[in-house]
Amino acid sequence: MIWPDEAQARRDILEVGRRMYAGGYVAANDGNISARVGENAVWATPTNVSKGFMSEDMLVKLDLDGNVLEGTLSPSSEVKLHLAAYRSDPGILGVVHAHPPIATAFAAAGIPLDEALLQETVVMLGVVPVVPYTCPGSRELAESVAPYVKEYNAVLLEHHGAVTWGDSVMRAYFRLESVEYYAKMMMNSRLMGVTRPMTEEQIDELLALRPKWRVDRGGRPRGRDR
Numbered sequence: 001m002i003w004p005d006e007a008q009a010r011r012d013i014l015e016v017g018r019r020m021y022a023g024g025y026v027a028a029n030d031g032n033i034s035a036r037v038g039e040n041a042v043w044a045t046p047t048n049v050s051k052g053f054m055s056e057d058m059l060v061k062l063d064l065d066g067n068v069l070e071g072t073l074s075p076s077s078e079v080k081l082h083l084a085a086y087r088s089d090p091g092i093l094g095v096v097h098a099h100p101p102i103a104t105a106f107a108a109a110g111i112p113l114d115e116a117l118l119q120e121t122v123v124m125l126g127v128v129p130v131v132p133y134t135c136p137g138s139r140e141l142a143e144s145v146a147p148y149v150k151e152y153n154a155v156l157l158e159h160h161g162a163v164t165w166g167d168s169v170m171r172a173y174f175r176l177e178s179v180e181y182y183a184k185m186m187m188n189s190r191l192m193g194v195t196r197p198m199t200e201e202q203i204d205e206l207l208a209l210r211p212k213w214r215v216d217r218g219g220r221p222r223g224r225d226r
Helices: 006-022 079-088 101-109 119-124 139-148 169-192 200-207
Strands: 032-038 041-044 060-062 068-070 094-098 154-157 161-166
Touching (some): 006 041, 041 079, 079 094, 101 154, 119 169, 119 200
Antiparallel strands (some): 032 041
């Protein structure tokens, strides 16, 4: 296994934080970001710091049990969720958690993003299920997300927000953008009064593209023939 360069991983965390804040995916000190850089090493964002105004010296290095290896600040209590994802799948090297407004509205309503509306979303993202409510920062939250990691690329946390993961911090962040865009399209189709998913044949055609696009999970969105 070739692990990511630690300096680049830290820079990517800061860049993702700035993009999340600028995009309105987080408010105040919300959200958390992490990058796995070794067999037992993860860089993560600290608690009580705005993701739009972080510096490298604020980041915290942890092992997969949550013990602090480097850094002077405390990690977010929700880092347990990130560590559970890394333990569940060694191919995951980045995890992002935020509260993008439209996707979080679906999370609050308990509605998954599971309709085949957009070609790219079917291939790159797939289904975004809703994980039942658990208290933020709890071990129960981490344990509730872990079973979804190997099958999906993202989840909504009921009454909470969204979590995405991938083979890098940036890929996890881009999936967050895709989740919010997916939610926006689902919302708009409902406002129009017309929800018209793809046919099962069209979905089959798109799912066949996943290996070529380096996507190995995501589930099957609902088509209109079901």
